[in-house]
Amino acid sequence: GQNIDQPTEMTATEGAIVQINCTYQTSGFNGLFWYQQHAGEAPTFLSYNVLDGLEEKGRFSSFLSRSKGYSYLLLKELQMKDSASYLCAVRDSNYQLIWGAGTKLIIKP
Amino acid sequence: DVKVTQSSRYLVKRTGEKVFLECVQDMDHENMFWYRQDPGLGLRLIYFSYDVKMKEKGDIPEGYSVSREKKERFSLILESASTNQTSMYLCASSFRTGGGANVLTFGAGSRLTVL
Numbered sequence: 001g002q003n004i005d006q007p008t009e010m011t012a013t014e015g016a017i018v019q020i021n022c023t024y025q026t027s028g029f030n031g032l033f034w035y036q037q038h039a040g041e042a043p044t045f046l047s048y049n050v051l052d053g054l055e056e057k058g059r060f061s062s063f064l065s066r067s068k069g070y071s072y073l074l075l076k077e078l079q080m081k082d083s084a085s086y087l088c089a090v091r092d093s094n095y096q097l098i099w100g101a102g103t104k105l106i107i108k109p
Numbered sequence: 110d111v112k113v114t115q116s117s118r119y120l121v122k123r124t125g126e127k128v129f130l131e132c133v134q135d136m137d138h139e140n141m142f143w144y145r146q147d148p149g150l151g152l153r154l155i156y157f158s159y160d161v162k163m164k165e166k167g168d169i170p171e172g173y174s175v176s177r178e179k180k181e182r183f184s185l186i187l188e189s190a191s192t193n194q195t196s197m198y199l200c201a202s203s204f205r206t207g208g209g210a211n212v213l214t215f216g217a218g219s220r221l222t223v224l
Contacts, residue, residue: 033210040218041217042216043213048212087151089152098151099152100151101149
């Protein structure tokens, strides 16, 4: 079957760095997405990786290793507003999205 | 500002009632999707549509139907609501292109409680 694994919850301190991991086993691979979802709000797109390596976008970076079935989202200089759930999703060979359960990130002052 | 709008943020219905969840997008997207989101589970696809009057079953279509009479509007219908359909329902849309990022834009969600 197809599976996306990510930690259920993480806690970090304001101003610090946090890495949220995502491992996947899917039928084929056509890209990996990270979305951010604040409580009670719509998920919003953060990043897309289709080739191996690191994609940097301001304070957020996303890494992909296709051979290892692994990605991480790196958040730097954490701010209180980064408290949210982070959803990892993989697009499979049929171009359907398979979603992880999300990682709830709690930022403490 | 581009938007996906879901008509109801919170609904409370009784078992056996027919429930309509409406979703409208203003981005001229071809693709529209209905997901449900439950604690501890990833988003699960109920139905999707690639064009007007076209629909495809997702992973969990049982107990649901959809309607897409206009490009901008995609409705989710629960013919006879049951308590196990208590959930957060998310509508999303995207352009049709198969490759590239083809990012989903989500609505804010409709939280349905079935008593």
